[in-house]
Amino acid sequence: MSKKQLIVIGNGMVGHHFLEQFVATEAASGYELQVFGEEPLLAYDRVHLSEYFDQATHADLAMGTAEWYEQNDIMLHLDEAVTGIDRDQQTVTTAKGSHPYDAVVLATGSYPFVPPIDGNDHPHCLVYRTLADLDAIRTSAEGARTGVVVGGGLLGLEAANALKSLGLEAHVVEFAPRLMPVQLDADGGAVLKHKIEELGVRVHTEKATKAIVAGSECRLRMEFEEDDYLETDLIVFSAGIRPQDALARAANLEVGERGGIIIDNQCTTSDPRIFAIGECALWSERIFGLVAPGYTMARTLASHLNGDAEAAFSGADMSTKLKLLGVDVGSIGDAHGQTPGARSIRFNDEAAGHYRRMVISEDGKTLLGAILVGDNGPYDTLLQYALNNIALPEHPETLILPQSEGGAPALGPDALPDTAAICSCHNVTKGDICGVIDAGCGDLGSVKAETKASSGCGGCAALLKNVVDSELAKRGVEVSKDICEHFAYSRQELFHLVKVNGIRTFRTLIREHGKGQGCEICKPTVGSILATCWNEHILATDHVPLQDTNDTFMANMQKNGTYSIVPRIPGGEITPDKLIVLGEVAKEYDLYTKITGGQRVDLFGATLSQLPEIWEKLIAAGFETGHAYGKSLRTVKSCVGNTWCRYGVQDSVAMAIFLEDRYKGLRAPHKVKMAVSGCTRECAEAQSKDIGVIATENGWNLYVCGNGGMRPRHADLFATDLNDEELIRTIDRVLMFYVRTADRLQRTSVWMENLEGGLDYLKQVVLEDSLGLGEELEEHMEGLVGTYQCEWKTAVEDPEKRKRFREFVNDERTDPVQQWTHERGQRRPVTESA
Amino acid sequence: MKVTTQWDVVCKVADLVPDSGVAVWTSSGPVAVFYLPERLPALFAIGHQDPFSGANVLARGITGDIKGEPVVASPLYKQHFSLLSGQCLEDESVRVPVYRVLVDGDQIRVEQRLGSRDELAA
Numbered sequence: 001m002s003k004k005q006l007i008v009i010g011n012g013m014v015g016h017h018f019l020e021q022f023v024a025t026e027a028a029s030g031y032e033l034q035v036f037g038e039e040p041l042l043a044y045d046r047v048h049l050s051e052y053f054d055q056a057t058h059a060d061l062a063m064g065t066a067e068w069y070e071q072n073d074i075m076l077h078l079d080e081a082v083t084g085i086d087r088d089q090q091t092v093t094t095a096k097g098s099h100p101y102d103a104v105v106l107a108t109g110s111y112p113f114v115p116p117i118d119g120n121d122h123p124h125c126l127v128y129r130t131l132a133d134l135d136a137i138r139t140s141a142e143g144a145r146t147g148v149v150v151g152g153g154l155l156g157l158e159a160a161n162a163l164k165s166l167g168l169e170a171h172v173v174e175f176a177p178r179l180m181p182v183q184l185d186a187d188g189g190a191v192l193k194h195k196i197e198e199l200g201v202r203v204h205t206e207k208a209t210k211a212i213v214a215g216s217e218c219r220l221r222m223e224f225e226e227d228d229y230l231e232t233d234l235i236v237f238s239a240g241i242r243p244q245d246a247l248a249r250a251a252n253l254e255v256g257e258r259g260g261i262i263i264d265n266q267c268t269t270s271d272p273r274i275f276a277i278g279e280c281a282l283w284s285e286r287i288f289g290l291v292a293p294g295y296t297m298a299r300t301l302a303s304h305l306n307g308d309a310e311a312a313f314s315g316a317d318m319s320t321k322l323k324l325l326g327v328d329v330g331s332i333g334d335a336h337g338q339t340p341g342a343r344s345i346r347f348n349d350e351a352a353g354h355y356r357r358m359v360i361s362e363d364g365k366t367l368l369g370a371i372l373v374g375d376n377g378p379y380d381t382l383l384q385y386a387l388n389n390i391a392l393p394e395h396p397e398t399l400i401l402p403q404s405e406g407g408a409p410a411l412g413p414d415a416l417p418d419t420a421a422i423c424s425c426h427n428v429t430k431g432d433i434c435g436v437i438d439a440g441c442g443d444l445g446s447v448k449a450e451t452k453a454s455s456g457c458g459g460c461a462a463l464l465k466n467v468v469d470s471e472l473a474k475r476g477v478e479v480s481k482d483i484c485e486h487f488a489y490s491r492q493e494l495f496h497l498v499k500v501n502g503i504r505t506f507r508t509l510i511r512e513h514g515k516g517q518g519c520e521i522c523k524p525t526v527g528s529i530l531a532t533c534w535n536e537h538i539l540a541t542d543h544v545p546l547q548d549t550n551d552t553f554m555a556n557m558q559k560n561g562t563y564s565i566v567p568r569i570p571g572g573e574i575t576p577d578k579l580i581v582l583g584e585v586a587k588e589y590d591l592y593t594k595i596t597g598g599q600r601v602d603l604f605g606a607t608l609s610q611l612p613e614i615w616e617k618l619i620a621a622g623f624e625t626g627h628a629y630g631k632s633l634r635t636v637k638s639c640v641g642n643t644w645c646r647y648g649v650q651d652s653v654a655m656a657i658f659l660e661d662r663y664k665g666l667r668a669p670h671k672v673k674m675a676v677s678g679c680t681r682e683c684a685e686a687q688s689k690d691i692g693v694i695a696t697e698n699g700w701n702l703y704v705c706g707n708g709g710m711r712p713r714h715a716d717l718f719a720t721d722l723n724d725e726e727l728i729r730t731i732d733r734v735l736m737f738y739v740r741t742a743d744r745l746q747r748t749s750v751w752m753e754n755l756e757g758g759l760d761y762l763k764q765v766v767l768e769d770s771l772g773l774g775e776e777l778e779e780h781m782e783g784l785v786g787t788y789q790c791e792w793k794t795a796v797e798d799p800e801k802r803k804r805f806r807e808f809v810n811d812e813r814t815d816p817v818q819q820w821t822h823e824r825g826q827r828r829p830v831t832e833s834a
Numbered sequence: 835m836k837v838t839t840q841w842d843v844v845c846k847v848a849d850l851v852p853d854s855g856v857a858v859w860t861s862s863g864p865v866a867v868f869y870l871p872e873r874l875p876a877l878f879a880i881g882h883q884d885p886f887s888g889a890n891v892l893a894r895g896i897t898g899d900i901k902g903e904p905v906v907a908s909p910l911y912k913q914h915f916s917l918l919s920g921q922c923l924e925d926e927s928v929r930v931p932v933y934r935v936l937v938d939g940d941q942i943r944v945e946q947r948l949g950s951r952d953e954l955a956a
Contacts, residue, residue, distance in 0.1 A: 449924065485900070485901070486898070486899075516898070516899045516902070517853075517870065517872055517873070517897070517898050517899040517904070518898045518899070519896070519898030519899065519900060519905070519907070520895070520896035520898060520907035520912060520914075522898075523896050523898065524896070541851075541852070544851060544853075544854055545851065545852065545853030545854040545896070545897065546896075547896075548896065548909065549891070549894040549895065549896075549909035550909075552854075552894065553894070557891065557894070557909055557910065559887055559889065559910065560887075560888075560889050561884075561887075561889030561890055561891045561910075803849070804851070806856075807857060807890075808857050808858055808859040808864065809845045809849040809856045809857065809858055810844050810845045810849075810858045810859060811858070811859035813859060815864075815890050817883065817888060817889060817890050818889075
């Protein structure tokens with residue numbers, strides 16, 4: 001039995017793709033395949049045509065090889081244009097003869113539209129579609145200085161790139177007011193224009209060419225309106241494409257009003273034996289001028305011919321992601337916002353040349369379209385939203401705003417650039433750290449030893465550990481979560497051990513779960529955990545040796561071995577009488593006095609032995625310890641609130657005092673700062689705190705995990721319009737969850753960044769009680785609040801504890817190395833340079 | 835040169851704090867005495883002055899062990915000093931003086947070199 005004859009007319013990308021798909025089907029064995037191509041060359045990649053001027057050859061661009069056609073028994077007729085289809089005789093005719101068919105696939109593509117302008121037939125007026133066109137452009141470019149592309153669309157800009165790579169001064173002349181009018185809006189077009197001009201291509205928009213005449217300086221002159229003109233040596237027309245439907249018209253197949261062979265969902269034309277795919281086909285009154293929909297049609301037809309009744313072309317997404325002259329351009333779906341009710345979010349960074357627009361449905365839930373210029377980074381994500389109708393996040397703008405402005409994904413160590421300074425004392429950058437890791441440093445200790453990072457002020461210890469851990473993990477090194485050589489546990493695991501087993505001393509813990517005697521890393525960590533769990537006095541005999549010196553002496557050690565004192569001033573509110581006492585005490589002991597950033601007063605220069613005396617006086621005046629020395633709540637900053645301020649909507653001072661009294665003394669993995677603002681003007685800067693509270697008309701908005709200092713982080717909005725009770729309960733839970741799960745010396749900001757699931761997870765745990773921990777966390781906090789004691793009050797009343805404050809246990813002399821000078825009316829230590 | 839020493843009483847046993855240090859004033863200046871009850875011997879004495887800051891603070895550091903070696907971490911910049919040799923573990927070129935120390939009844943004695951007071955003045 002003889003095989004059926006299938007003839008493919010056109011050997012372009014889509015025609016070739018059809019053959020690839022079809023020969024893989026079972027039906028293929030029932031057909032003899034013939035292909036006719038007008039061009040002398042095998043199908044090649046037209047999308048990357050401009051690379052032809054960049055050293056690429058036809059072989060580089062070719063889609064297949066002659067061998068492939070041979071192996072698949074496809075008879076290939078190149079350089080043989082089909083001149084007619086006789087539908088009655090079922091034959092296809094070329095100059096060389098005629099061939100009978102059972103089925104015909106038209107994959108004739110398109111031809112460039114050349115606007116009807118006088119003089120457009122000049123020999124140096126060219127088009128940009130085939131390799132032959134490119135050869136002609138190359139020939140014309142010899143001896144030429146400038147070249148003009150007419151048309152500022154996708155292909156036009158590709159053509160401009162081609163002219164540029166031929167060494168010509170390239171111009172783009174566009175009739176519309178902007179580049180890529182189909183894909184971009186005015187702002188996007190403007191950004192693209194600016195970027196392209198930066199690359200040396202001159203762009204002329206809103207120019208209609210009236211005529212092309214001989215030039216005086218160059219070969220040609222393009223005449224625009226009035227006296228406006230542009231001289232050029234050659235012109236490339238790239239003003240759009242038209243479906244190549246001449247054969248179909250001649251054979252009386254149905255075509256569209258403005259061209260295109262009409263097809264149905266199976267790519268069948270008005271003749272059931274003739275099919276059309278690619279740019280020549282008109283589906284649902286649309287021409288698809290991109291390769292991807294053409295490929296979809298090719299696959300659909302191959303399946304259809306293979307008997308797949310389901311196979312149907314259902315339109316195609318015209319989203320495009322391109323690099324034009326090196327500039328990223330992306331356009332998704334309804335980029336122009338033509339859907340009724342559509343709203344847009346736009347981001348335009350003119351300095352960086354980044355433009356982003358999202359078109360969002362009326363209900364704000366789905367992404368209809370998008371435009372990107374300058375950076376296609378968000379393209380893939382946006383396309384997923386648009387194609388799959390995925391519900392947009394609550395703040396969709398975070399999808400296109402730069403991280404620094406949108407509070408989108410937090411800046412983990414990975415996101416830091418190599419130039420980021422990690423240790424400013426020793427000027428160690430992230431790049432330096434990566435360098436020594438690459439050179440063989442395999443743990444935190446050796447990185448520290450090699451770079452000296454974190455051996456200065458030590459303020460970068462946590463960040464350094466994060467960077468090192470992250471870099472080691474990237475290099476496949478398993479990062480030990482052990483806090484030190486004495487415990488093979490993380491802080492969180494130690495917390496569980498202590499809590500679950502009711503362990504009350506470090507000694508028990510290390511005997512049962514660790515080894516050795518401990519060190520300055522595990523001891524304070526365990527000290528903090530014990531305090532959180534059992535809240536015993538930090539100077540109880542068992543706990544003293546665990547504390548960092550600041551905790552041991554309940555003051556902050558300064559560089560000369562003296563201490564500073566920060567009494568608690570809740571909410572920054574202080575009576576004149578108490579202020580006077582601070583002044584009197586400072587004067588009596590000659591203490592350098594400074595206002596802190598947290599609305600308190602810091603008194604510097606007290607010797608160890610003076611501390612209890614000073615505190616006796618402060619306590620007598622009603623002061624309490626301020627825990628400035630502890631990994632614990634420091635201060636709750638506040639603005640004056642609605643009792644005085646004409647803008648205030650809530651009593652921020654009262655709330656700040658309440659919060660400070662509630663959480664004072666709470667031992668945490670690191671210090672905790674809070675603030676309460678009385679209105680949205682945010683004078684207390686609550687959004688830079690671990691816990692930030694901002695008053696609203698209806699209650700309080702809660703922000704969490706912000707940070708100032710070395711690595712500022714904007715706090716995340718956690719819950720809105722809470723009443724007092726809800727606010728306290730929520731803070732209780734957040735804080736307790738942090739205290740239980742954070743790493744040693746991990747601030748809430750870093751904790752949040754490392755928390756798997758991030759903000760959403762924390763919300764689930766705290767607001768939705770997804771772990772069922774809510775009540776336990778609240779009870780735990782309630783217990784701590786109930787057992788609070790002022791550590792200094794207890795210490796000064798206990799003669800045994802006071803003994804610790806002797807500078808020398810056998811001698812009453814003061815420390816002879818402390819030397820003083822005076823500056824601006826106050827006493828300060830003598831520094832080396834003085 | 836013949837070096838002779840004497841054992842000075844520096845404090846009482848009751849002044850010591852387990853797993854921690856106290857500072858004492860001796861004829862050769864400030865000395866930090868540590869009592870680590872889990873070790874044998876349990877007493878250690880090194881110079882109280884932190885060589886990195888010049889401040890007299892080492893007795894106020896946290897004690898512990900690094901790979902078995904008893905150490906104190908400076909409370910200022912956290913370098914470790916061996917309680918056996920005075921050697922700084924982070925910087926080979928830095929070492930603090932070490933003194934022998936023992937219990938005499940309810941008193942603690944630290945060994946002092948004779949004439950060290952003059953050296954101090956020099």
